[in-house]
Amino acid sequence: MQSNASLESLSTAYFTVPESESPIPSPWSPLASTGPSFHTSHTTNGKIINVAGDYHVTTSSTVTYPPDRANHAPTGAITRHFVGRADELREIRRVFDLRRVLDLPVQFALCGAPGVGKSQLALQFAEDAYAQGRYSHIFHISASSPDQIREGLAHVLRLVQPSDYNCAGSVEAHEARRWLEDAHPGIAWLLILDSAVLNSVNYLRAHLPRKNMDGDILFVAQSEAVAKALADEGRSTVLNVGPLAWNDAVQLLLEKAGVESSAESIKEARSIVERLDCLPIPIRQAASFAKHFQGDLACLTRLLQEGRGAALSRWDTRLTGYEHTTFESMVQAQFARLVSDRPQAAELLKVLCYLHPNGISLPILVDGARLLLSPATKTSKLSQFMAQFDELHNLVRCLQHISLLRMETVRPTNGEKNVEPLTDQSSRILRIPDLVRKIVRGSIVQMAAESAYHDMAVQIVVSAFVRHKHDPSLWNPFIKHIASLSRWELLLRVPRGRLSLIERGSLFHATQIIVDFHRKVGLEGKLKIMKLEFDRDIKLVLHLQGLHTIRQLKQAFPNV
Known part of the structure; x- marks a missing residue:
């Protein structure tokens, strides 16, 4: 054993190994380093032997710090022609101004139909509130999916931390929540979560800040059910944004x-x-x-x-400034997802699009669908769903989640009381915005190819109406739908080519009952008001059907 070897000889021997015997080093990458890195621009004396190979001479980077106040919401997307909404803006401010006892952020939600301007309203509030000095920090996140929320919270963290702050991606959302919960005194923040959907609710509940009375959270959703699930309970913290005045x-x-x-x-x-x-x-x-x-x-x-x-x-x-290329493309995209996820709900929407724009009551739908479920009749699965109130409500709820349909409570006037059948549910009306109806129906050629939806609407309305044919006091809610269906029946005759004789006969039967009654009543007695209410729709039916059409139908259906 050679014990007296000098350090110099050992060093010389180590560094003079033949090149062919030396392993070829792989190119260095800072991303591959597992140890710490050191900035050495301040080191002037001394020598360091880097045994591990993880010491690198780098230039010290400049560290930047976030501003004391910042509005990170995309308020530049507010249209130049934003008008109105003074009452809605006032209501948002009122809720966020309420006195707070607990150390909790207030959670407020906007909901409403597509195209009604919910996101614009939220951004307008953010711009006004920031200009007034209400908030020091405003953040905006898309809540259209859990992944979007996760990325949004990670972006919030990067906005509020110094440039040299490093955090593992797996905990960025958690750290962002901690910053919002433990923000320094003097920091008041607003977090806007836009486009919240049903699939995002559970993730939002798990990852949103749970404390800090100096924070406010504003949700934007189409579905009222989603809005209610996210907003504070027990307070008026959901605002249904309607059309403009x-x-x-x-x-x-x-x-x-x-x-x-x-x-x-x-x-x-x-x-x-x-x-x-x-x-x-x-x-x-x-x-x-x-x-x-x-x-x-x-x-x-x-x-x-x-x-x-x-x-x-x-x-x-x-x-x-609208997120979609066209309003039509937005409705079509929602309808396509509906066809994929809940085909019966999509079929229900198609059927409802042929009814009168004023809407139809739930009892008429259920009543008519039940009458279609006779043992000798082959019915669709949609009819089976519609014939039960609980299943029909499930389908309606799917449509409400994407705001393609509204369920409204209508209180009848004195002249309309006891007019609707099934009075226990008579005030629940399903309505579809007229433009949405046009887009979902499609062109005349498409409607002719999908005429089964029109035919089902005829079967449901006429079946429910004929049940009450002996009591004219119950006809009022049916008249407008029979007139609407008669109009569509006439429009669809040419492109369909082959007529659906059963549905045409059903419409004729219902129309003839009303027309005969209309001719007999005159303008006398208690039925005068009813006649005046029917007049406009009856004239439309007569205009569309025509006496020659009635004669033709009588020949085709002598037993009707």
């Missing part, structure tokens, strides 16, 4: 179209916005369409009067 809708249309306000233009604009259900996005589309034609509102009026309003929903909306 007609005067605000008119202002939006005129400003966006570049039309000067006058008594004449206001009158025409009001007619247009009412046909568009006073929805901001369709109104912006219509205004953009009119502006393309030098501010001609008459072109909009013609389109809507001719029943071609769906063409406006295809007008490109990318310059309006």
Whole structure:
């Protein structure tokens, strides 16, 4: 053993090993390093022997710190023509201003139909509140999926930490929640969670901050059920955002179209916005369409009067700040997901699109569907679902989650009391916005190819009506639907080619009952009011059916 070897000889021997015997080092990457890195720009003396190979001479980077105040919400997406919503903005402020006893953030939710302007309202509140100094920090996250929420919280963490802060990706969402819960005194934050959906509810409940009275959380969702699941319980913390007030809708249309306000233009604009259900996005589309034609509102009026309003929903909306290319594409995307996830709910929506725009009561649907379930009749699975209140409510709830349908409670006036059948549920009305109805129905050719939905609507309404044919006091809710179905029956005759004789015979039977009664009643006695209510719809039925059609149907159905 050689014990007296010098350090110099050992070093020389080590560093003079033949090159062929030395292993080829792999290129170094800082991402592959498992040990710590050291900045050495401040080291002036001494020598370091780097045995582990994890010491690297690097230039010290400049550390930046987040601002004391910042609005990270995309308020630049607010349309230049944002109008109205003063009452809604006031309500949001009122709830967030309530006195707080517990160290908890207030959770408030906006819900409403697609295209109604919920996201715009949330961003407008954020901009106003930040300008007023209410919040020091405002954050905006998409809540359309758990992954989007996770990425959004991670982004929040990166916004509030110094540039040299490092955190494992697996705990970024948790650390963001900790920052929101334990924010320093003087920090007041608002967290906006946009596009919240049913699949995101559980993740939001698990990962949102649970304390800090200096924080506010504002949810935006289409579904009222989702909004209620996320907002604070026991307080008025859900705001259903409805259509614009007609005067605000008119202002939006005129400003966006570049039309000067006058008594004449206001009158025409009001007619247009009412046909568009006073929805901001369709109104912006219509205004953009009119502006393309030098501010001609008459072109909009013609389109809507001719029943071609769906063409406006295809007008490109990318310059309006709307997240979808067109309003039509948004509705179609939602309907496609519905067909995939709950096909019976999609079929129900198709059936309802042929009924009168004022909506139909749940009892009429159930009553008519039950009458279709005779042992000798082969019925669809949809009829079986509709014939039971609990199953029908499940389908309706699916449609409500994506706001393609509204279930409203309507209190009958004195003249309408005891008119609806099944009075225990008579005030529950299903309604679909007119523009949504047009998009879901599609073109006349598509409707002809899918005529089974029209036929099912006929079967349901007529079956329920004939049950009450001996009591005219119960006819009022049926008249408008029979008139609407008769109109569609006439429109579908040419493209369908081969008529559905059973459904045509059913419509004729129901129509003939009403027409015969209408001719007998006159304007006398207690039935005068009822006759006046029926008059408009009866005239429509007579116009559509025509006496020659009735004669033809009598020949085809001598026993009806």
